[in-house]
Amino acid sequence: MKVKTKLSLAVGLLFLMIVAVTFVSGKYISDLRADTENILRANYKTLEYTRNMMTALDEPTLERFSSRPFEENLARQAANVTEPGEGAATRRLSSHFQALQGTPASDSLRRLVRRDLSEIMGLNMRAIVAKSEQATATAETATSSIAFTGTICLLIALILLVNLPGNIADPIRELTGSIQQIAAKNYGKRVHFESHGEFGDLARSFNTMAEKLQEFDSSSLANLLFEKKRNEALIEQMEEPVIGLDENQVLLFANGNALQVLGMKKAELVGHSARELSANNDLLRSLTDDLATGTKTEPADRPAPLKIYKDNRESYFEKEVVEIQVVPTGELKKQPKGHVIVLKNVTPFKELDFAKTNFLATISHELKTPISSIKMSLQLLKNPQTGVLNEEQRQLLESVREDSDRLLKITGELLDMTQIETGKIELLIDATDPLRILNYALETVRVPAGQKRISLITTLGDALPRIQADYDKTAWVLTNLLVNAIRHAPEQSRVEVRLDAKENGLFFYVKDQGKGIEERYLTRIFDRYFQVPGNLKEGTGLGLAICKEFIEAQRGTIGVDSAVGEGSIFYFWLPAAL
Numbered sequence: 001m002k003v004k005t006k007l008s009l010a011v012g013l014l015f016l017m018i019v020a021v022t023f024v025s026g027k028y029i030s031d032l033r034a035d036t037e038n039i040l041r042a043n044y045k046t047l048e049y050t051r052n053m054m055t056a057l058d059e060p061t062l063e064r065f066s067s068r069p070f071e072e073n074l075a076r077q078a079a080n081v082t083e084p085g086e087g088a089a090t091r092r093l094s095s096h097f098q099a100l101q102g103t104p105a106s107d108s109l110r111r112l113v114r115r116d117l118s119e120i121m122g123l124n125m126r127a128i129v130a131k132s133e134q135a136t137a138t139a140e141t142a143t144s145s146i147a148f149t150g151t152i153c154l155l156i157a158l159i160l161l162v163n164l165p166g167n168i169a170d171p172i173r174e175l176t177g178s179i180q181q182i183a184a185k186n187y188g189k190r191v192h193f194e195s196h197g198e199f200g201d202l203a204r205s206f207n208t209m210a211e212k213l214q215e216f217d218s219s220s221l222a223n224l225l226f227e228k229k230r231n232e233a234l235i236e237q238m239e240e241p242v243i244g245l246d247e248n249q250v251l252l253f254a255n256g257n258a259l260q261v262l263g264m265k266k267a268e269l270v271g272h273s274a275r276e277l278s279a280n281n282d283l284l285r286s287l288t289d290d291l292a293t294g295t296k297t298e299p300a301d302r303p304a305p306l307k308i309y310k311d312n313r314e315s316y317f318e319k320e321v322v323e324i325q326v327v328p329t330g331e332l333k334k335q336p337k338g339h340v341i342v343l344k345n346v347t348p349f350k351e352l353d354f355a356k357t358n359f360l361a362t363i364s365h366e367l368k369t370p371i372s373s374i375k376m377s378l379q380l381l382k383n384p385q386t387g388v389l390n391e392e393q394r395q396l397l398e399s400v401r402e403d404s405d406r407l408l409k410i411t412g413e414l415l416d417m418t419q420i421e422t423g424k425i426e427l428l429i430d431a432t433d434p435l436r437i438l439n440y441a442l443e444t445v446r447v448p449a450g451q452k453r454i455s456l457i458t459t460l461g462d463a464l465p466r467i468q469a470d471y472d473k474t475a476w477v478l479t480n481l482l483v484n485a486i487r488h489a490p491e492q493s494r495v496e497v498r499l500d501a502k503e504n505g506l507f508f509y510v511k512d513q514g515k516g517i518e519e520r521y522l523t524r525i526f527d528r529y530f531q532v533p534g535n536l537k538e539g540t541g542l543g544l545a546i547c548k549e550f551i552e553a554q555r556g557t558i559g560v561d562s563a564v565g566e567g568s569i570f571y572f573w574l575p576a577a578l
Contacts, residue, residue, distance in 0.1 A: 017149065025142065029172075031138045032138055036135065043082070043125075045076070045080050046082070046121075047121060047125070048212070052070075053070050053074060057110065057113060070097065071097075074093065083124060089120045089123065090120065092116050093117065096113045096116055097113055100112075103248065105247075105248050129183050132179045133183070136176055136179055136180065139173075140176070142172060143172060143173070175203070178190070179206075182210055189210060191207055238255055238257070240343055240344055241255065241257040241260075241262075241342070241343040242340065242342055242343075243258050243341040244339075244340050245340075245341070249274040249288065249291065250274070260310065261310055261343065262284055264281065283306070286306065287343075291321065305318050308343075314347075315345060316345070317343040317347075319342075320342045321340070321341055322339065322341075323336060324336070324337045324339060374400070427554065429470050430470075432470075432474070434508075435460075437469075437471065437474050438499065438508075441478040441479040442497070444479045445483055445486055452486060452489070452491045452492075453491055454489055454492070456482075458498075459496065459499070460498075461500040464499055464501055465501055465506060467505065467577055468574065468575050468577045473550040474550070474551075474574065477572065478508055480544075480547055481547065481572075485568075485570070496510070497511075501576070503573065505573050505574055505575040505576050506574055507571055507573050509569055509571045510570045510571070514567050514568060515564065515567075517563075517564070518532075518564055521533075525544060526544050526545055526548040526558070529541040529545075530545075547572070555574075557572065558571070558572040559572075
């Protein structure tokens with residue numbers, strides 16, 4: 001029952017006094033309710049909006065940050081400015097957030113936005129305290145007024161004096177105590193009286209406000225910070241050097257091993273632009289150059305392992321770049337948000353490769369001497385002065401000679417490959433006449449071409465320039481391409497050699513009429529030890545790989561065009577002499 005109803009039932013003699021008490025009580029209760037609802041409407045909503053913005057801002061990784069929730073809550077906050085100074089703080093927040101949208105990885109702008117949010121929250125928290133104090137003062141005034149009126153009523157009716165103050169003062173006293181507890185940040189405090197009148201509405205409004213404040217106080221920000229620290233600890237414990245960058249090439253993190261190989265401190269690295277740091281750090285520049293240009297490294301074109309001095313020894317690392325892409329909330333397409341660079345330690349494998357190279361070099365070098373002695377002995381046996389040989393003996397000698405030539409070629413290729421792998425290949429690059437190279441190669445393969453009755457067709461372009469090349473190595477390459485063409489060409493066919501001046505250099509083309517190469521093998525034809533399946537296995541499969549190394553060492557290019565049933569065209573290009 002409402003207070004006004006209770007007073008209406010009082011004695012007619014006390015009607016005016018009851019009306020006065022009701023008016024006073026209703027006024028102060030309405031004021032208290034208005035103060036409480038004003039806190040909910042004006043201040044709590046602002047706290048809720050700022051909490052949502054803080055949550056969006058404090059995502060543990062940049063990839064999950066989305067500005068849409070932040071913008072929505074910022075618009076609501078702009079429409080809910082109620083406290084002095086809150087409008088200016090909101091405008092500063094909007095300005096700093098717009099700047100942050102332009103550079104989302106900026107820690108300084110992020111701190112400014114967080115400071116603005118804290119300022120707005122502080123203004124509203126102080127307003128809550130002030131309004132709580134105002135409500136307390138109102139409650140105290142109401143208590144005094146009602147008590148005074150009750151005292152007068154006591155003179156008229158002792159019964160009203162006993163019942164009326166308790167009905168009015170007790171809820172107000174409990175609410176006053178609860179408000180004081182909330183002001184002391186004890187957000188678990190609740191008003192426990194039940195009523196269907198003004199006090200009941202006030203109690204329900206107050207309890208709703210306290211529950212919302214408690215929810216805000218126990219938000220998940222601490223959990224998010226804990227998860228962030230745990231992820232950082234996992235990255236730090238990784239054995240491989242790991243470096244993270246955002247989409248603007250700003251370094252986000254680097255574990256201890258990465259800092260060690262880069263020779264930098266964490267404070268010097270994290271939060272700084274990789275482009276700026278690369279000017280004084282060659283290793284960092286080599287790690288981030290392809291990220292700056294946006295080029296992707298294909299598996300077949302991966303650079304050689306990086307040699308880095310680590311743990312008082314030379315170590316070798318392969319770089320692996322992982323592109324981070326996320327789908328923002330409410331969108332369908334992935335967006336790039338940065339890269340993670342992982343350096344895999346391949347030192348044990350590199351040491352095994354060195355051991356293999358040294359072993360092949362030693363074996364090849366040791367084999368050349370006895371093979372040369374065998375060839376010399378064969379020449380002596382073929383000399384009539386050493387005796388007359390019958391037909392079977394001559395065939396055996398020819399077979400031994402062919403095997404000796406093949407072994408000598410294999411050991412020569414192995415020696416060339418070991419020189420390439422160890423970087424000991426020596427080039428004598430000079431202005432060279434391409435016709436001299438062509439004539440040498442044609443003269444070398446004339447005999448095997450004649451044995452298969454293959455015609456060697458030569459086509460020369462106009463105004464052939466001299467090329468900047470090593471004569472011996474280039475002649476070896478052209479000879480090897482011609483030998484391969486003759487080997488795979490059918491008898492009584494033709495092999496064409498064409499020279500064309502193009503692209504500030506000279507192209508050498510060797511075309512045969514063989515069965516051609518399947519498209520799936522074209523990308524591997526220049527790999528070491530690779531031989532096209534189904535072909536007669538001769539040699540080591542190193543010839544074309546050596547050709548590629550020789551040509552690229554002279555700043556040239558080499559390639560092949562082929563199709564099954566149409567033959568093959570091998571070509572290489574070398575720059576023209578200056």
